[in-house]
Amino acid sequence: MNKKMRWKIAIDILMSVVLLLLMAYQVVGDYLHEIFGAAMLVLFLVHHILNGRWYKGLLKGKYMPQRVIGTVLNAALLAAMLSLAYSGVVLSRHVFDFLPITRGMALARVMHLAASYWGFVLMSLHIGLHWGMVVGMFHKLAGGKRRPVLAWIARFLAVAIAVYGAVCFRHADIFSYMFLKVEFVFFDYEKSAILVFVEHIGMMGTWIFAGYYVQKGIARLAAGNRQKKDRKV
Secondary structure, X not given: OOHHHHHHHHHHHHHHHHXXXXXXXXXXXXXXXXXXXXXXXXXXXXXXHHOHHHHXXXXXXXXXXXXXXXXXXXXXXXXXXXXXXXXXXXXXXXXOOOOOOOOOHHHHHHHHHHHHXXXXXXXXXXXXXXXXXXXXXXXXXXXXXXXXXXXXXXXXXXXXXXXXXXHHHHHOOHHHHHOOOOOOOOOOOOOOHHHHHHHHHHHHHHHHHHHHHHHHHHHHHHHHHHHHHHHHO
């Protein structure tokens, strides 16, 4: 693994941790929420700089289903992050309070609400589409040997986390925030910090699970189509 790849992995891990801290607003408070938001913006920019080759290759090669989904997801995530950056700066009362911004608060608040949850879901899906790399790394750490028992345990845990996260997602009524059916977020300040993080890890796991298996399903369909074409030839 080269130095650049290690940096990419480190940045991605940091972004995942900061994302969880940002979603736990009732735990970290307003000031730290802004600090973590600014940190996420910096990490996001660094992430895109390190993955600059992706932009260079946008107009090259064929767009197969996997690539189409990845590109659309990345574009949507970029839009969500830019919306968060703009609205976060406008709403800032600490980090960017020195800026002479006096208008657009109402629009920024609604934008920040929707983009926060869209960004959470889209980033989790993005991780899921690349989760195969994580699985591959664990496989290498295990010496490249097949361990059926551990594999089934990992699958069971993945399903359990995904189901738990889906229940939490439904209970928190996140879709209402994403589609602005409700314009004010309800934060349960009596809930313990550990439970807040566990629930958000579960919800993130749900969308990582979805992204990973959608990617695997498309890959299998593509492989099946290639085999059919080869047989015809």
